[in-house]
Amino acid sequence: MSIYLRLLVAATSILFLCFVVQMIRRERFLLKYSFFWLLLGILGLVAAIFPGWVISLSRALGFEAPVNFLFFACIVILMGVTLTLCSVASRLAKRVTSLTQEVSLLKSGAYGQPDEEQ
Numbered sequence: 001m002s003i004y005l006r007l008l009v010a011a012t013s014i015l016f017l018c019f020v021v022q023m024i025r026r027e028r029f030l031l032k033y034s035f036f037w038l039l040l041g042i043l044g045l046v047a048a049i050f051p052g053w054v055i056s057l058s059r060a061l062g063f064e065a066p067v068n069f070l071f072f073a074c075i076v077i078l079m080g081v082t083l084t085l086c087s088v089a090s091r092l093a094k095r096v097t098s099l100t101q102e103v104s105l106l107k108s109g110a111y112g113q114p115d116e117e118q
Contacts, residue, residue, distance in 0.1 A: 001051045006048050006049070006051065007048075009044060009047065009048035010045055010048035010049065012044070013041050013042075013044035013045040013048060014041075014045065016037075016040075016041045016044065017038065017041040017042070017045070020034055020037045020038055020041060021038075036081075040077070051066075054066055054069070054070070057069065058070075
């Protein structure tokens with residue numbers, strides 16, 4: 001990997017880490033979901049500084065070029081993120097349905113009238 005490409009990947013990783021930290025500070029990310037993105041940014045930075053382990057790992061797994069390994073790794077990561085987001089969205093949809101039904105029952109008086117003395 002050329003020094004220019006390594007510097008580009010390192011700069012991109014640092015900018016990505018700064019962006020993730022800003023999102024956490026502005027409370028746009030929950031901390032439990034941001035750990036993955038922080039780890040990914042740090043991994044990109046380490047790969048830019050020490051590219052030898054990426055090349056060794058790609059050859060050990062049988063990839064002809066390290067870039068093919070990186071594309072494969074990105075696809076697997078994106079599939080994992082998509083699966084996680086679908087799981088979260090499904091849980092939230094079930095919760096919204098349940099809360100909507102509960103509010104409807106409360107408004108209709110199905111739970112009985114609340115005591116006015118309280």
